[in-house]
Amino acid sequence: xxxxxxxxxxxxxxxxxxxxxxxxxxxxxxxxxxxxxxxxxxxxxxxxxxxxxxxxxxxxxxxxxxxxxxxxxxxxxxxxxxxxxxxxxxxxxxxxxxxxxxxxxxxxxx
Amino acid sequence: xxxxxxxxxxxxxxxxxxxxxxxxxxxxxxxxxxxxxxxxxxxxxxxxxxxxxxxxxxxxxxxxxxxxxxxxxxxxxxxxxxxxxxxxxxxxxxxxxxxxxxxxxxxxxxxxxx
Numbered sequence: 706x707x708x709x710x711x712x713x714x715x716x717x718x719x720x721x722x723x724x725x726x727x728x729x730x731x732x733x734x735x736x737x738x739x740x741x742x743x744x745x746x747x748x749x750x751x752x753x754x755x756x757x758x759x760x761x762x763x764x765x766x767x768x769x770x771x772x773x774x775x776x777x778x779x780x781x782x783x784x785x786x787x788x789x790x791x792x793x794x795x796x797x798x799x800x801x802x803x804x805x806x807x808x809x810x811x812x813x814x815x
Numbered sequence: 816x817x818x819x820x821x822x823x824x825x826x827x828x829x830x831x832x833x834x835x836x837x838x839x840x841x842x843x844x845x846x847x848x849x850x851x852x853x854x855x856x857x858x859x860x861x862x863x864x865x866x867x868x869x870x871x872x873x874x875x876x877x878x879x880x881x882x883x884x885x886x887x888x889x890x891x892x893x894x895x896x897x898x899x900x901x902x903x904x905x906x907x908x909x910x911x912x913x914x915x916x917x918x919x920x921x922x923x924x925x926x927x928x929x
Contacts, residue, residue, distance in 0.1 A: 735913075735914035735915070736914060736915045736916070738917070738918075740918075742856075745922075745923075746922055746923070747819075747905055747907075747920030747921050747922045747923050748858075748905070748907075748918070748920045749920070750917055750918065750919070753915070753917065755915075791856055793858065797914055797915065797916040798914065799914050800911075800914070801846075801909075801911035801912075801914050801915065801916040802863075802871065802916065803860075803916050803918065805858045807855075807856070807857050807858075808856050808857070808858070810856075
């Protein structure tokens with residue numbers, strides 16, 4: 706079946722850039738997503754990218770997609786303490802069914 | 816107005832009891848879901864409904880029974896609760912368009928089985 710993998714932990718200093726990486730196996734992925742989960746809350750969609758695009762930028766967030774290598778990354782510029790959260794990578798197939806990674810816990814140190 | 820709301824937020828109960836979690840969405844979406852998040856924060860889909868019809872039923876014990884009275888509501892009933900059912904349960908909704916499944920999540924129900 707489909708598999709989405711991401712490293713479990715990332716720690717950065719405030720003001721630095723964070724890069725969270727994700728790999729997936731499903732060749733028929735149509736959309737790829739990044740969700741953010743803050744403590745005690747549900748997941749919130751941050752951004753998504755269509756599979757025929759290779760980059761999407763939204764303010765401090767940059768998504769890069771390498772479809773050949775099935776690699777997705779999320780770069781957060783000027784990381785702030787409020788960015789501390791769990792970030793989930795997900796992909797959806799042609800039917801719109803999503804598969805989630807196990808989440809990367811981002812810790813931002815002052 | 817909260818887009819996806821679920822109740823209760825916390826549920827503490829004894830093993831063997833039966834409990835329900837309710838979910839409502841006011842986004843006009845056709846599809847609703849239940850996800851389970853374990854203590855390691857891993858997220859797994861349990862069920863999804865499209866216009867009140869069950870379309871995804873992952874490997875979930877039949878003690879879990881979802882019910883969708885209309886497309887804005889998806890409730891989860893759990894019979895004979897076990898210790899391993901302790902987790903955070905998230906309701907979500909989406910309007911799937913050409914493979915784009917943007918999910919909107921509720922704030923979760925933390926279930927503790929003692």
